[in-house]
Amino acid sequence: MPFAESFERHHAAVLGYLSRRVGSRADAEDLAQDVFLRAHRAAASYRESGQEAAWLFRIARNVLLNFRRDSARRPAPLALDSSDAPLPLVRPGEAEPLDLERGLAALPPHEAEAFLLREVAGLGYEEIAAVTDTTADAVRNRIFRARQALRATLGAREATSSGRPRHEHQVRP
Amino acid sequence: MNDAELELLSAFFDGRPVDAAQLALILGDPASLETLRDFARLRASVAATTPLPRDEWVAVLRARLAREAGARPRGLRLAAAAALVVVAASLHAWSRWQAPGPSSAVASKAQAGDELPPAPSRTLAFENGKDWITR
Numbered sequence: 001m002p003f004a005e006s007f008e009r010h011h012a013a014v015l016g017y018l019s020r021r022v023g024s025r026a027d028a029e030d031l032a033q034d035v036f037l038r039a040h041r042a043a044a045s046y047r048e049s050g051q052e053a054a055w056l057f058r059i060a061r062n063v064l065l066n067f068r069r070d071s072a073r074r075p076a077p078l079a080l081d082s083s084d085a086p087l088p089l090v091r092p093g094e095a096e097p098l099d100l101e102r103g104l105a106a107l108p109p110h111e112a113e114a115f116l117l118r119e120v121a122g123l124g125y126e127e128i129a130a131v132t133d134t135t136a137d138a139v140r141n142r143i144f145r146a147r148q149a150l151r152a153t154l155g156a157r158e159a160t161s162s163g164r165p166r167h168e169h170q171v172r173p
Numbered sequence: 174m175n176d177a178e179l180e181l182l183s184a185f186f187d188g189r190p191v192d193a194a195q196l197a198l199i200l201g202d203p204a205s206l207e208t209l210r211d212f213a214r215l216r217a218s219v220a221a222t223t224p225l226p227r228d229e230w231v232a233v234l235r236a237r238l239a240r241e242a243g244a245r246p247r248g249l250r251l252a253a254a255a256a257l258v259v260v261a262a263s264l265h266a267w268s269r270w271q272a273p274g275p276s277s278a279v280a281s282k283a284q285a286g287d288e289l290p291p292a293p294s295r296t297l298a299f300e301n302g303k304d305w306i307t308r
Binding site: 019033 | 218
């Protein structure tokens, strides 16, 4: 399959996923570009296995790990560009902001990763398992735990804004 | 609802196969519908706040990938040409080594005649006390 088709099919998901992981559009665009250039150079060695998305997101994961490692070594740069502004946290059509970003940041990294690969990238459990070197059962559990934690954040906000008590949800300790 | 039930709902929400009887039991609890509603709201919130690609970024990357695609065959052609040169040079060296040259001719002659000694051109008899140096 021509690589251009892969790019057209996956570029929005890859960029969205990386934006969520790094919290900056400018960094995410650089990283996504890196992902597609690497994928393009490695495309000859990719064998059709029906896991094209998993293959791409595995590259994205490696690029992200390298970025995090490099970022940890250098001092944080100043944001000089408006395109580097934090991602919007306000849900369209609603007055109250959903503090999704903060909720995601508070999650254990492997739970946030599985949740975003599911919700942003749209990968299935087996694909996520292939990307993150784990099992589909572990992915199912990670996604569930992430949802529960984020749901608790959502519930706390709603309870604060409306004054209405919500059903008690059992969340992990 | 306990964690196992909530996890089953989460998997069901993702379209995973789950136990139908167990699911029916869980859905009998009004809290399960609220859970599903919250999962759906979370999904909608993630989708609504995840940035979409800018047209300019997509165009730049498309052009970059197209350039890379053009560069790759050129690189392959160069690599193929280099491989041909190496193969041709190796074949040439091998054929030279195989062809009988002057040194190999001497060696073959020596091999053919080494069963008989060369015929003597003259014969000298040793005489005791004779001065062989000053003549």
